Amino acid sequence: MQNEARLIHVTGTVQGVGFRPFVYRLAKAYGLSGYVKNLGHIVEIEAEGQKSELRAFLKTLPLKKPPLAQISGLNSKKVPFRGYSDFSILHSEAAQTEDSIIPPDSSLCRTCLSEILDPTSRYYHYPFTVCTNCGPRYTTVQTLPYDREHTTMEAFPLCDECNKEYKDPANRRYHAQPVCCEACGPKLSLLDSSGKKLAENYEAIIKAAALLNEGAILSIKGFGGFHIACSARRETAVTKVRERLKRPTQPFAVMAGSLETVGTFAKVEGLEKEILNSFRRPITLLSKKEPFPLAKALAPGLHNIGTMLPYTGIQYLLFDREPKAVYLLTSANLPGLPMLVKNQEALEKLEGIVDFHLLHNRLIANRNDDSVLKVVNGSQTFIRRSRGFVPEPLKLPFEVRPAIGVGAELNTTVTLAQGNRAYLSQYIGNTGKVETFSYHQEVVRHLLGLTGIKPQNWGCDLHPTFNTTAFAKKVVQKAGVEALKGRKEAEKEKPEKKSSLSLFKVQHHQAHILALMADNFLPKEARLLGVALDGVGYGRDGTIWGGELFESSYFGSKRLAHLQPQPMPGGDLAAKQPSRMVLGMFSGLLSEKELRKLPLSFKRGEAEFKLVLKQLEKGVNVRLSSSTGRVLDAASTLLGICKERSYEGEPAMKLEAAAKKSRKKIEIEPVFRNCEKTGLQVLDTSELLYGIYELMESSSPSDLAFAFEEGLACGISELACSLARKRGLDTVGLSGGVAYNEHITTRISEAVREAGFDFLTHSRVPCGDGGISFGQAIAAGTNYLSRKTEDLDPYI
Numbered sequence: 001m002q003n004e005a006r007l008i009h010v011t012g013t014v015q016g017v018g019f020r021p022f023v024y025r026l027a028k029a030y031g032l033s034g035y036v037k038n039l040g041h042i043v044e045i046e047a048e049g050q051k052s053e054l055r056a057f058l059k060t061l062p063l064k065k066p067p068l069a070q071i072s073g074l075n076s077k078k079v080p081f082r083g084y085s086d087f088s089i090l091h092s093e094a095a096q097t098e099d100s101i102i103p104p105d106s107s108l109c110r111t112c113l114s115e116i117l118d119p120t121s122r123y124y125h126y127p128f129t130v131c132t133n134c135g136p137r138y139t140t141v142q143t144l145p146y147d148r149e150h151t152t153m154e155a156f157p158l159c160d161e162c163n164k165e166y167k168d169p170a171n172r173r174y175h176a177q178p179v180c181c182e183a184c185g186p187k188l189s190l191l192d193s194s195g196k197k198l199a200e201n202y203e204a205i206i207k208a209a210a211l212l213n214e215g216a217i218l219s220i221k222g223f224g225g226f227h228i229a230c231s232a233r234r235e236t237a238v239t240k241v242r243e244r245l246k247r248p249t250q251p252f253a254v255m256a257g258s259l260e261t262v263g264t265f266a267k268v269e270g271l272e273k274e275i276l277n278s279f280r281r282p283i284t285l286l287s288k289k290e291p292f293p294l295a296k297a298l299a300p301g302l303h304n305i306g307t308m309l310p311y312t313g314i315q316y317l318l319f320d321r322e323p324k325a326v327y328l329l330t331s332a333n334l335p336g337l338p339m340l341v342k343n344q345e346a347l348e349k350l351e352g353i354v355d356f357h358l359l360h361n362r363l364i365a366n367r368n369d370d371s372v373l374k375v376v377n378g379s380q381t382f383i384r385r386s387r388g389f390v391p392e393p394l395k396l397p398f399e400v401r402p403a404i405g406v407g408a409e410l411n412t413t414v415t416l417a418q419g420n421r422a423y424l425s426q427y428i429g430n431t432g433k434v435e436t437f438s439y440h441q442e443v444v445r446h447l448l449g450l451t452g453i454k455p456q457n458w459g460c461d462l463h464p465t466f467n468t469t470a471f472a473k474k475v476v477q478k479a480g481v482e483a484l485k486g487r488k489e490a491e492k493e494k495p496e497k498k499s500s501l502s503l504f505k506v507q508h509h510q511a512h513i514l515a516l517m518a519d520n521f522l523p524k525e526a527r528l529l530g531v532a533l534d535g536v537g538y539g540r541d542g543t544i545w546g547g548e549l550f551e552s553s554y555f556g557s558k559r560l561a562h563l564q565p566q567p568m569p570g571g572d573l574a575a576k577q578p579s580r581m582v583l584g585m586f587s588g589l590l591s592e593k594e595l596r597k598l599p600l601s602f603k604r605g606e607a608e609f610k611l612v613l614k615q616l617e618k619g620v621n622v623r624l625s626s627s628t629g630r631v632l633d634a635a636s637t638l639l640g641i642c643k644e645r646s647y648e649g650e651p652a653m654k655l656e657a658a659a660k661k662s663r664k665k666i667e668i669e670p671v672f673r674n675c676e677k678t679g680l681q682v683l684d685t686s687e688l689l690y691g692i693y694e695l696m697e698s699s700s701p702s703d704l705a706f707a708f709e710e711g712l713a714c715g716i717s718e719l720a721c722s723l724a725r726k727r728g729l730d731t732v733g734l735s736g737g738v739a740y741n742e743h744i745t746t747r748i749s750e751a752v753r754e755a756g757f758d759f760l761t762h763s764r765v766p767c768g769d770g771g772i773s774f775g776q777a778i779a780a781g782t783n784y785l786s787r788k789t790e791d792l793d794p795y796i
Contacts, residue, residue, distance in 0.1 A: 005048035012072035018132025037090035107311030127313030209321035224368025225339035226332035251299035253306035257319030280388030405776025459776030508537030511775030534736035535629030546627030556792030662706035670715030717751035
């Protein structure tokens with residue numbers, strides 16, 4: 001019998017997921033002795049025993065890890081045999097807990113669910129039942145190390161029975177920080193709109209389920225914030241939510257109690273089913289079944305419906321009372337503002353919006369909205385990466401210096417990066433709003449504290465008026481003066497000397513392509529033909545970009561082509577009122593008489609129509625934009641599909657929905673020209689729009705919507721392949737919000753691959769502006785690698 005001893009280091013998400021007790025039980029099963037302990041993001045194991053058993057232990061370790069654990073590295077080396085008498089779990093070493101990885105929140109596991117539905121269990125009907133394999137994590141963490149006293153569970157001392165389970169290595173609740181029971185844990189209450197308590201604990205569940213079934217509107221407190229809920233089967237209740245929230249058409253997500261119920265109103269199969277049913281429980285966009293049996297007001301004019309399954313004990317118990325129920329479930333926040341997280345805040349700010357409140361008394365340390373995913377071109381695509389994923393790190397293809405990307409303005413996130421890992425924050429939102437911008441700064445502070453990263457390089461958007469850009473600039477300047485003269489002197493004078501930190505302004509669409517490259521783990525020497533298609537981004541020439549083709553590397557980029565710059569009469573008004581875009585795109589192509597016949601809509605009627613024509617004629621208050629989003633908006637409006645935008649992306653999303661109904665193939669040939677202003681090749685989008693205009697009397701809006709998307713996709717892919725061939729590139733990548741369009745992305749992918757090129761899009765970070773901070777962090781973090789690229793322009 002040959003004995004051996006090994007020192008093993010396991011890295012990744014291995015804290016707060018039951019990893020140490022798992023190692024303990026596995027070691028005991030193989031007859032090994034030694035110890036296991038936490039060293040921040042590393043778990044250290046020293047194990048000794050028979051050589052064959054030790055090898056079997058090492059082989060089994062990554063295969064049977066706890067559900068929430070993510071192993072990024074497992075290193076083992078021989079050490080001297082010490083002769084331990086037993087295997088034990090040692091306490092965490094607090095001095096070495098920097099750079100810890102806190103696991104994301106997870107849905108209730110099947111074992112805990114069975115307990116809360118088991119009349120013989122002490123956890124029966126208790127909604128806050130959890131173990132090391134499930135429940136809230138990130139949303140409870142206040143500081144590190146991840147121990148109960150550093151979470152919002154500090155307010156709930158363990159009872160004797162829970163303490164016994166908490167301290168037993170053989171129990172699945174060993175060191176599960178959120179563990180509790182009805183005797184010692186959070187309490188549930190049902191309140192009316194005035195704050196009067198109507199019921200507590202399970203009685204609150206019974207009454208809340210009945211109220212929802214009757215058509216009432218409730219706020220429900222979850223892991224990372226409040227939701228607004230009502231029956232998704234009641235048209236009047238859904239319409240009332242719309243009226244009270246002042247969201248006339250923005251789609252609402254729904255929650256169903258089972259996959260079987262989901263199957264009654266949506267098509268769910270393959271990858272979509274896998275995503276929907278995963279422990280992360282994101283909102284998943286599913287195609288509606290026709291006839292659609294739920295309220296029509298849930299997602300008017302769209303072909304899909306955001307759907308999720310229950311993930312908290314409260315939600316499961318509501319569905320236990322009403323198994324066939326389907327609930328509208330939307331974040332409890334006013335438009336553009338952060339999700340509500342405090343009880344008193346919910347009572348005050350939701351007055352007149354909800355009828356009742358189902359809330360608990362556990363604090364929420366970190367606001368965290370639901371994640372949203374969509375399957376596009378056969379792959380999972382993030383629309384929003386938040387609950388269930390954050391703060392899980394993203395592995396990078398090479399090491400970067402400590403850096404931060406502060407994001408853009410809409411759909412903002414923050415990214416911290418160091419070494420070969422990046423931490424993408426939860427969804428923040430529109431930082432143009434004061435409250436959301438304040439939340440953005442709060443997220444930055446918290447993420448800095450959790451990761452221990454001290455970014456030297458700060459990446460921000462090139463746009464001069466973004467709050468996030470001003471924030472990064474202020475931090476960098478302040479740090480420089482304080483480092484040189486101290487805090488008091490820094491407050492008295494403006495910074496003139498060089499800061500100890502560095503600021504890097506990264507063009508919006510180039511950040512999209514950098515995010516795409518790192519998302520796909522391209523090596524640092526890689527180059528590709530990057531296509532960035534979205535609504536708006538401040539260009540290097542001071543104009544608005546949004547349909548860009550670049551040759552890109554990690555060190556530089558060159559703009560090679562773009563969509564035809566189109567006039568936006570009234571500037572941003574043309575984004576909200578796309579009829580203005582139609583007039584702009586047709587100016588010079590159609591006469592005034594022909595323009596008057598178009599099915600357009602102006603709030604101020606004839607006076608506004610004349611004003612827009614005057615603006616276009618004189619070039620007053622008209623901005624040029626190569627935006628793909630604005631072009632799609634114009635097509636949607638021209639076809640009578642969506643004449644006014646009430647939420648971001650609405651006209652383009654409804655154009656995609658209409659195109660899904662197409663039954664007749666119509667071809668519109670793309671036209672290419674050279675741009676007078678840039679000298680670059682452009683896809684003439686006015687000709688594309690004119691192509692469907694000519695066929696409006698003989699073809700349906702759905703057929704023309706499909707034809708327009710098809711023509712746009714074919715034109716972009718033809719341009720991309722031609723440029724890639726000329727530049728000797730073998731890969732074409734697509735990023736930006738337009739990449740969420742299933743038809744456009746699939747057609748570009750098919751055309752690129754048919755031409756012999758590799759095609760890439762996103763899978764780990766959002767295609768839209770939620771991925772901008774990731775690209776900014778890559779640009780800032782790799783700047784030390786910068787080298788001369790004579791044929792490319794430097795990012796910074």
